[in-house]
Amino acid sequence: MDNQYAKLIEDLQQKNQVVMLTRFKTVTEADKTIIEKSLISKDELETVDKQLQKTIENILIKGMPELIITADNETVLCEPFYAEGRLIILGGGHIAKPLAKYGTDIGFKVTVVDDRPAFANEGRFPEASQVLCESFETCFDHLQVNASDYVVIVTRGHRHDAVCLRQVLDSDPEYLGMIGSKRRVKNLMELLVGEGFDEGKLNQVYSPIGLKIGAITPEEIAISIMAEIIGKKRLSQSVSEGPKRRQTSQSDFDYEVLENLANEDTEERAIITVVSKKGSVPRGPGAKMIIWSDGRSLGSIGGGCSEAEVSLAARDLLQAGSGYLTMKVDMTGSVAEDEGMVCGGIMDVLIEVYPSMK
Amino acid sequence: MDNQYAKLIEDLQQKNQVVMLTRFKTVTEADKTIIEKSLISKDELETVDKQLQKTIENILIKGMPELIITADNETVLCEPFYAEGRLIILGGGHIAKPLAKYGTDIGFKVTVVDDRPAFANEGRFPEASQVLCESFETCFDHLQVNASDYVVIVTRGHRHDAVCLRQVLDSDPEYLGMIGSKRRVKNLMELLVGEGFDEGKLNQVYSPIGLKIGAITPEEIAISIMAEIIGKKRLSQSVSEGPKRRQTSQSDFDYEVLENLANEDTEERAIITVVSKKGSVPRGPGAKMIIWSDGRSLGSIGGGCSEAEVSLAARDLLQAGSGYLTMKVDMTGSVAEDEGMVCGGIMDVLIEVYPSMK
Incomplete structure (x- = not known):
């Protein structure tokens, strides 16, 4: 054979x-x-x-x-x-910690990236399949983000978020979410449109990230993000449009x-x-x-x-x-x-x- | 003083x-x-x-x-x-396991009840504050469910679910959710209306339980339930009505x-x-x-x-x-x-x- x-x-x-x-x-x-x-x-x-x-x-x-x-x-x-989806978490801060845990529970291979050794180490993310300590400028050469990946941008600052977003957009991942207040997200989107990025693609970014459940603590925010990701994976249209199960990868x-x-x-x-x-x-x-x-x-x-x-x-x-x-x-x-x-x-x-x- | x-x-x-x-x-x-x-x-x-x-x-x-x-x-x-809310999980099966973990992460004091010693033990639920091995008929004497509690009914069978629902309804917990297919939930609700239970109260039960994110695995279902509970805790109206943050217990x-x-x-x-x-x-x-x-x-x-x-x-x-x-x-x-x-x-x-x- x-x-x-x-x-x-x-x-x-x-x-x-x-x-x-x-x-x-x-x-x-x-x-x-x-x-x-x-x-x-x-x-x-x-x-x-x-x-x-x-x-x-x-x-x-x-x-x-x-x-x-x-x-x-x-x-x-x-x-x-079906291709195996990774959950790629850009930023190793207080939201990444519970998110890496929940993502692994849900069955994702989790990758965490941060440029600070204190935040990007396997001790901090024991469940992750991969922890990369790399600058956000260079990490994407190693990551090779692709269409079946789920990408969450939760770095410690909007400048890093922007660096990540610019590089992830072209890879068209299955899910791309970015943290940030409405105002800050709006400003960044306008900046990127000005730089020539495709507005349609920018509109598809899940941002502010997570289902609107009023989450406050890092753990609550991680749950809201995870619920949004499950919805993207399992439903053929968004939760807010009225859920309809997507019959794939069961x-x-x-x-x-x-x-x-x-x-x-x-x-x-x-x-x-x-x-x-x-x-x-x-x-x-x-x-x-x-x-x-x-x-x-x-x-x-x-x-x-x-x-x-x-x-x-x-x-x-x-x-x-x-x-x-x-x-x-x-x-x-x-x-x-x-x-x-x-x-x-x-x-x-x-x-x-x-x-x-x- | x-x-x-x-x-x-x-x-x-x-x-x-x-x-x-x-x-x-x-x-x-x-x-x-x-x-x-x-x-x-x-x-x-x-x-x-x-x-x-x-x-x-x-x-x-x-x-x-x-x-x-x-x-x-x-x-x-x-x-x-504000009074401290408990997360009371009735049934110690495959959904209770991740749910107890996530509930503890979110800050609830978690209580798990099951009548089977193999499912109601502290080894199975290391995070829980309380694990009760009791019949669903008698456990409520110990639980004393109250208005600040969050109650999830996920027993192994609809007969047990019904036993629990009958007893919890009168305590008016902050959140009451019950698992089950639409059809099975409908049948049970009709049965309870027939028994003289208040229809308005029954309509307030979150059932089928969890946000509609297409969850399939126990971990996904636990995330969908946890997201619904956070929404109930943090928002003044339901997620589907358009979220509006509830300004309590921050x-x-x-x-x-x-x-x-x-x-x-x-x-x-x-x-x-x-x-x-x-x-x-x-x-x-x-x-x-x-x-x-x-x-x-x-x-x-x-x-x-x-x-x-x-x-x-x-x-x-x-x-x-x-x-x-x-x-x-x-x-x-x-x-x-x-x-x-x-x-x-x-x-x-x-x-x-x-x-x-x-």
């Missing part, structure tokens, strides 16, 4: 939205073969036939994996993948597992994927876990008894050497029903086994 | 809004005397003269302490105090210091209060710190050089034995101005010294 995961990671680094297709065929009950994996990125949609084009478009909008059965009785797992895949699949393609392994769910389960569709013949594993499909049960089945299939298997895992129970519980659900899981390439 | 702080704590426990008046007189430069402290609660406003009534009303609306000079040349410090006082002042009135001590500020300073007006003759201290007015400078002055005044002193602390500087910094400000501080009552 050509390593499609390596290509996937490459595509995602180019900020492409990609659907991975895995085609299966049940020849007999004992001969369940994985035919191939292929990738179609959003940019390549024109090149495939109309029917498939529509299917892929829908999956990218819904943002959830789907199992489809084709006319010639093939099963195809369609999995959507897949629960994690990058660490994808990166491993992209790198290590030589050993025999089973890939477990949550394909769909009903009710409340710990991990959603798209979640993946790798199990190797020597017992090692990476990632999680939710832990507990269910994961143990699926892992056992994966090990059996690894013994067989290749093929695939689908499983229904039921986490509901009479206790749950008695209490009117909303937790406890059912999930469909796919196990694929790939032989060693050594 | 009669301990007015003990009375203040009592008033606040009755959920009263209270203004403490401290009257000073400068007889000569060397004879600056504190005349007396007195309390006027919002409920007692009718009993004082019109002029004072208006002053106190304004201070309660603004929520910030103020120094006023009376006609007979007395200086009066007017400090507003004073930065902390309960621990007040409680100490209420309990310990026998030793000689200096009370330091931040009276006003300009620009950005670490602690706002209302922040208090106690310094005793033996060098101990409690509370903070922001730390750093400024606090050290004020503490030194307080110790000098303690040596003198009684009286008061006002100080202007300047935290701006040329470095700050050069960089267009918004941090760095000026604060006015009051030091009062009270002799031992032993």
Whole structure:
């Protein structure tokens, strides 16, 4: 097998939205073969036939994996993948501290930049993936801000804010917010228009930053910013226009597992994927876990008894050497029903086994 | 001196809004005397003269302490105090975990209730002030929910949610939110109307809970709830109606210091209060710190050089034995101005010294 995961990671680094297709065929009950994996990125949609084009478009909008059965009785797992968004916090002051924490909780890879060593150090931001101690003039060479990033400008002074804004504007990040009073923001915007910056782009800057909840303390302001960012990520129009959910990146895949699949393609392994769910389960569709013949594993499909049960089945299939298997895992129970519980659900899981390439 | 702080704590426990008046007189430069402290609660406003009534009303609306000079040349410090709000989380599941953390960050005393020992334990909620392992039927006897509390109903099932809602409704908490899909919430509301509950009160329940930011994961939902709660606390009308800041409890006082002042009135001590500020300073007006003759201290007015400078002055005044002193602390500087910094400000501080009552 050509390593499609390596290509996937490459595509995602180019900020492409990609659907991975895995085609299966049940020849007999004992001969369940994985035919191939292929990738179609959003940019390549024109090149495939109309029917498939529509299917892929829908999956990218819904943002959830789907199992489809084709006319010639093939099963195809369609999995959507999206570039990973960073939360880049420019300025390491009193708002950055809670914001880095909340951003990490929410699932962002957080980068904090400040030019003062006392504010840009890993001790101050233990949760951040990256802490850069660099001048705001030069940091952007390292950052390479791109269209899937979320950028928050909260430096200690409006001169630094302006330096950052000038450099971030051209990168068109997914979200760009800047702190500051209405008056100060207005002055800066006028200055930048005067310098020739595009007024339309400046109007899209979230500034004054954060949802208007009357936040006063740094922690409250961080919550208001985080709520605004979640809204930008999850909704197709702004909160104030009346929220409408944006059906993207609901897949629960994690990058660490994808990166491993992209790198290590030589050993025999089973890939477990949550394909769909009903009710409340710990991990959603798209979640993946790798199990190797020597017992090692990476990632999680939710832990507990269910994961143990699926892992056992994966090990059996690894013994067989290749093929695939689908499983229904039921986490509901009479206790749950008695209490009117909303937790406890059912999930469909796919196990694929790939032989060693050594 | 009669301990007015003990009375203040009592008033606040009755959920009263209270203004403490401290009257000073400068007889000569060397004879600056504190005349007396007195309390006027919002409920007692009718009993004082019109002029004072208006002053106190304004201070309660603004929520910030103020120094006023009376006609007979007395200086009066007017400090507003508000009952402490708890964040009571009913249900210890996957949303309660991040919510307890964020609530504590925001400054709430957090209480978590669940009837399952595995979900209601201090190991799971290290930040919470109180974790109650009790049935939802009986927990309210211990909780004594009141008008300054913020209550979030996020139990594991709608039957428990209903049990909680029935009991909380009559306590009229400052905020009452309940999780659940639109349909499920609607059904429950209809059920309760049928049981004779007041429809107006039911309509005031924030449900489905949280700002509409498209939150999906437990952490995102916790942020959406926290943002809604901050909005309720800080704004005089809801976020969706167009935010308008609510000018209450902006004073930065902390309960621990007040409680100490209420309990310990026998030793000689200096009370330091931040009276006003300009620009950005670490602690706002209302922040208090106690310094005793033996060098101990409690509370903070922001730390750093400024606090050290004020503490030194307080110790000098303690040596003198009684009286008061006002100080202007300047935290701006040329470095700050050069960089267009918004941090760095000026604060006015009051030091009062009270002799031992032993």
